[in-house]
Amino acid sequence: MSKLLKVSTFYAVIIMILLSLSACGTNDTISSQKLEEGEPEKMAKNKEGDSAKTRQYTDVLGREVVIPDQPQRVVALWSVGELLALNTKPVGSTKNLLRFYSEEEQKDIEIVGEGVMGDYEKVLSLQPDLILVYAKATAEELEQYSKIAPTVATAFFGDPFQTLRDVGEIMNKREQAEQWITAYQERVEKIRVKAANLKEQGEKALVIQFALKDIYLYHSDTFPTIFDAYEFELTDKQKELQKDEAFAPQVVSLELLPEFNADRIFLIVNDDESRAILENIQNSRIWKDLPAVKNNKVYEIQNRISTKDVTTLDWALDEVFHLLEQ
8 A cells, every 4th residue: 555645735735726727627717818907806706716616535545635525527547336326427537447337337438548547648638627546556646647636546445335435425425325325235135035046045155267377266355246245155165264364366276176165156257368278177077076066056257246346236236146047
């Protein structure tokens, strides 16, 4: 995590000036002609109005940032799903972050780069009044984007509901965030009832990802739809591994898979090379002898499920249900 950064008074003033120049088009810009004419009282009122339209926000890195009270032009270099859940479309985001969303959800969102942190010049061209980045952004990246507009960091794969609340606070849509969470929890309760006949109580699940020619195991917190919404239990082997506080994503061998003894296996296949590895493994005796394989309870699910934003949680509820009823 980056070191905590504090915005100086001078820097905050610079940000406010940038906001007054860029927010909501050019209607609020004081032209040079008016400056020459001299309107000191009107200028003072404009400054007071601009000040009233901003507020101070402390982001997940502990940085104090002056942000618009009602952000209008947001470039999302993170937290796209949270913005969409709040019925807010960013003016720009990256191809990487948008790849899982529907055409309708992506409509009118400008692509500002391939990777997570985007392209500076493309972001600048959109004249945002707010930029969202992830908590792993470097001090240099934070400083660079802060020259364009107030830049706020949100959690890197943290608790999805807390992240939605954070974005709701940033966007001044706290009530909408709580409404979304309530509606989602109601959906979970209903779908659990529907799924009751599709699974047995106490069934244990394993989620593995085929990527970079290896098999990866992640902490169960990465897949709340599987282990929380649908209430599948952890295998004893994964429980044992997760007792280690330093547990991190790790490669597991084919030979280790029988030790998990999972009733259900959910597969994520990341790339073509990894699919070839999976197809080869599926012909092995070890794979064929796994209980989940023998009982035809192996499901391939899109790697979107590992992104864990709230919009993905909503998508995954239906996606997992459809897999279970196959």
